[in-house]
Each structure stands twice: as C-alpha cells, then as structure tokens.
Amino acid sequence: MGENSVARAKKSPRGRAATPEQQENQLISLAVQRAEEMLLDGTAPPSIITHYLKLATSRERLEQERIKAENDMLKAKADALAASARGEEAYKEVLEAFKSYAGGGVGLESDSDLQ
Known part of the structure; x- marks a missing residue:
C-alpha cells in the first residue's frame, strides 16, 4: 500500500502553490497522508503514534x-x-455641528467652552 499511494501522490499533478499558505497546506496534507500510510502499514515511528495519541x-x-x-x-x-x-469620530462630528449651530463657532476656543 505504501509505495502505490506514494507513487500516486508523485504522479498526480498538484500544481504549484500560489501563496506560502497554500504551499504549507499542501505539505501538511502530504505529511498527514504519509503518517496515515505508516500507521496503517505498522511502520510508524513512536513519535507519530504519540503525536496522534496526544491529539x-x-x-x-x-x-x-x-x-x-x-x-x-x-x-x-x-x-x-x-x-x-x-x-469618538461621531462625537467629534456632533461637536462640530453644535459649534456651527452656536453661531458658526465664533467665540468657541475649545471643546471645554461647550460645557
């Protein structure tokens, strides 16, 4: 089973990944497929077995x-x-509108003048 599925993976055109994320996903997929093959064949190293047991x-x-x-x-x-x-932006717009209603802002030096 191992060689046939690996040969299939090599023969099947995957295309080049357009982004690093796509490439990473392709490599992860290949690694998981290989781990599955080794688990099914009984050839998986203890690190792979432990990894999936922890999951x-x-x-x-x-x-x-x-x-x-x-x-x-x-x-x-x-x-x-x-x-x-x-x-906050809406609050500033409201203050500006109040200033314009209060005579075009004449005589208002700061926001504290409104309080």
Missing part, C-alpha cells in the same frame, strides 16, 4: 477550545476598539 486526549480538546475562546475574545476586543473609534 485524541480530552486535555488536547480542552486546549483547542481554550485557544478558540481566546481568539474569539481577541476578535471581540478588536471589534469593540473599532466601535469605540467610530463613536
């Missing part, structure tokens, strides 16, 4: 959930910062 543990699943939650939290923080920046 199957509940601790690994919890770690992946934690990482996902952290990513979600960071995205929410970034969204909140962007919304805050938009709010």
Whole structure:
C-alpha cells in the first residue's frame, strides 16, 4: 500500500502553490497522508503514534477550545476598539455641528467652552 499511494501522490499533478499558505497546506496534507500510510502499514515511528495519541486526549480538546475562546475574545476586543473609534469620530462630528449651530463657532476656543 505504501509505495502505490506514494507513487500516486508523485504522479498526480498538484500544481504549484500560489501563496506560502497554500504551499504549507499542501505539505501538511502530504505529511498527514504519509503518517496515515505508516500507521496503517505498522511502520510508524513512536513519535507519530504519540503525536496522534496526544491529539485524541480530552486535555488536547480542552486546549483547542481554550485557544478558540481566546481568539474569539481577541476578535471581540478588536471589534469593540473599532466601535469605540467610530463613536469618538461621531462625537467629534456632533461637536462640530453644535459649534456651527452656536453661531458658526465664533467665540468657541475649545471643546471645554461647550460645557
């Protein structure tokens, strides 16, 4: 099985990756396919067996959930910062509008004059 599937992988045209990310994904795919072949053939080294055993543990699943939650939290923080920046911009626009309504801004030196 090992030689036939490796020969198939070499014969099948994959095309050149357009980006480094695509190339990385192709290499990962090939490595996982090879690891699967070795596991099925019974020729996998202990490091490959250990790697996949660790992936199957509940601790690994919890770690992946934690990482996902952290990513979600960071995205929410970034969204909140962007919304805050938009709010500040809107606040400045409102202040400018108030200045123009108050006589074209004549006599207003700063935002503190509005308070």
